[in-house]
Amino acid sequence: MAKKQIPHYSIKTIRGNDRNPDEIIAYRFNQYLTTREYLLQPHRHSFFHMVYFTRGAGKHFIDFVNFPVQPGQIYFMNPGQVHHWIFSEEADGYIVNFSDKFYRMLLDPEYLQQFFFFNGNCQEQVIQLSEKAKVQVEELFVRILDEIGHTRLHGIDMLRCLLFEIFITVSRDVNAEQCSQVSRSGMMIMRNFRKLVEAHFVDKKLPKNYAPMLHVTPNYLNALSKSLVGKSAGEIIRERVLLEAKRLLVNAGVSISEIAYQLNFRDNAYFSRFFKKYTGISPEEFRKQNHIEAVH
Numbered sequence: 685m686a687k688k689q690i691p692h693y694s695i696k697t698i699r700g701n702d703r704n705p706d707e708i709i710a711y712r713f714n715q716y717l718t719t720r721e722y723l724l725q726p727h728r729h730s731f732f733h734m735v736y737f738t739r740g741a742g743k744h745f746i747d748f749v750n751f752p753v754q755p756g757q758i759y760f761m762n763p764g765q766v767h768h769w770i771f772s773e774e775a776d777g778y779i780v781n782f783s784d785k786f787y788r789m790l791l792d793p794e795y796l797q798q799f800f801f802f803n804g805n806c807q808e809q810v811i812q813l814s815e816k817a818k819v820q821v822e823e824l825f826v827r828i829l830d831e832i833g834h835t836r837l838h839g840i841d842m843l844r845c846l847l848f849e850i851f852i853t854v855s856r857d858v859n860a861e862q863c864s865q866v867s868r869s870g871m872m873i874m875r876n877f878r879k880l881v882e883a884h885f886v887d888k889k890l891p892k893n894y895a896p897m898l899h900v901t902p903n904y905l906n907a908l909s910k911s912l913v914g915k916s917a918g919e920i921i922r923e924r925v926l927l928e929a930k931r932l933l934v935n936a937g938v939s940i941s942e943i944a945y946q947l948n949f950r951d952n953a954y955f956s957r958f959f960k961k962y963t964g965i966s967p968e969e970f971r972k973q974n975h976i977e978a979v980h
Contacts, residue, residue, distance in 0.1 A: 689935045690766055691727040695781055698723070707786030708843060710825075710832045713737070713777040726768045726934065726974075731783045732802075733761040734850070736825055740775025744768075746806040748930050748974065756818050758854060759810040760801040766931060778825035780847065787844065797875050799851050800858075804882065805920075808913070817857035824850050873898055874912050877905065878920070885924045886948045891917040926962055929955075933971045940967050 695709060698720060713735060717723065726745070736758040744751045744759070746767045751759070753775060761767060763784070769775075787796065796802045801809045813821060828846050831839055880894050888894060894917065895902040902917070909917045925947060932943045944955035959967050 689937065690931070691722075691725070692730065693723075693727055694730045695783060698781075708780065708782040708832070708840075710778070710780045710828050712829070713775060713779050716779045717775075724769055726766055728764055728766055729761065729781070730763050731781050732763065732787070732796075733767075734780045734782075734847075735759055735777060736779075736821060737775060737777040738822065739773075739777070740771060741773040742769060742771035742775065744810070745770075746809060747927050749806050751806075751810045754812065756813050756815075757810065758813060758821060760799075761809060762802060762804050765804070765806070766934070778822075778829070780825070780828060782847065786840075787847070789840075789844065796851075797879070799855050801854065803875070803878050805878075805913070805923075811854060811858055813854065814857050817853055820853050821850055824853070870908050871912070873900060873905075874908060877909070877917065881921055881924050885921060885928070886946070889921055889925060891921070894921075922962060926959065929959055929967070930970065930974070933967055934974050936971070943967070 695707065698709075737753060737755055739755050740753050742753045744753050744767065746759070746761065747765055753769070753771065755777075801811065824846050828843060831842050831846065836842070877894060877898060880888075880897055884893070891902040891905050895905045898905065900908075905917045909915060909920060913920070915923075929943060929947060932938050932946065933940075938946075940956065941952045944952045947955065949955035949958065956967055959970070963970065965973070
């Protein structure tokens with residue numbers, strides 16, 4: 685029997701027969717999902733993924749965290765994150781998928797990281813917009829659909845600009861007060877910390893491992909992290925290790941011992957104790973609870 689793994693989709697594998705550029709697709713959400721019901725199962729993307737809900741109810745899981753689906757909600761996902769939906773009411777809205785290559789033509793890819801919702805932390809990627817921002821964002825999505833449905837001079841560049849305007853509108857709506865309280869240098873340190881954690885979480889699991897790389901003290905790094913995201917630097921590192929463990933556990937073909945080795949734990953027992961301490965269940969129990977159905 686073939687080992688079950690989380691499917692990993694590119695824009696090309698989900699775009700169907702439409703004639704839009706391979707680097708970006710945009711749809712009304714209901715239309716998108718009606719012809720792609722397999723996306724209701726847990727899966728990953730090789731692209732950036734953005735959805736705005738105008739109606740609907742249910743649950744949305746990003747990296748094994750459960751969020752309620754609500755009208756006026758927008759969320760952003762990075763390549764590689766795991767997600768799926770369970771709807772209790774028919775949902776609609778707008779969806780845009782775009783590749784790193786698509787956006788790189790306008791801006792340096794690292795520029796996206798100035799927007800907090802692209803930092804890979806699912807708790808900050810799901811946003812309930814204000815009434816004013818809802819109107820502005822929905823108008824921008826309508827313009828994206830109109831632009832992508834026609835062949836116009838500078839059409840691709842216009843799409844990039846409209847996406848950028850959405851990012852700025854959402855960031856202003858959520859982050860105005862926070863930005864006034866935290867220095868620009870502090871925000872840069874935090875963005876660089878997250879990048880370092882992403883690159884080194886397997887081998888470096890303590891704030892003191894990262895502080896010298898950022899030219900700050902561990903105490904300052906912890907204080908800055910708490911002021912910006914409400915978590916210590918140690919919690920951010922630990923959450924990234926646990927997330928990788930969960931992603932590996934969902935793939936039935938990887939043993940618990942192999943996962944412990946890949947994540948640089950000294951032995952299987954230590955990894956199991958670490959996982960249960962911070963999740964409340966053992967790796968074996970998590971694997972059973974998150975069994976992936978076969979994808980046809």
